[in-house]
Amino acid sequence: MRGSKKLPPATEGNQIEIKPPHNNELGKVESMLVHFAQGKRLHRFSAERLMDHCLPTTVSDLQRKYSITFSREWVEVPNRFKRPTRVKLYYLVGEHLHKAQAIVSRRVKHETN
Helix, strand or coil, X not given: CCXXXXXXXXXXCCCCCCCCCCCCCCCHHHHHHHHHHCCCCECHHHHHCCCCCCHHHHHHHHHHHHCCCCEEEEEEEECCCCCEEEEXXXXXXXXHHHXXXXXXXXXXXXXXX
């Protein structure tokens, strides 16, 4: 497929171990913010494993709610039939990653007090 990068299986979105949040009341959008703040890069199939069934909507909600901008790129990943499929990879970099980390950090401090 033209214009897309092929990711090796080990880097398709699981390169960072994620510890689940301690707060059971953490909603889906905030839970996904924690993953992105930890540097995770996700596409629609990797997000499914985190129980997010509509990643583009979650990304849109995070951008609107927290005024952060996601980087995006097309990548090829194998689908369930082992055929290459183009999907959008979402991730945070630079000031937007730092802003997300600060938001998550403030939330964790607030919940422990």
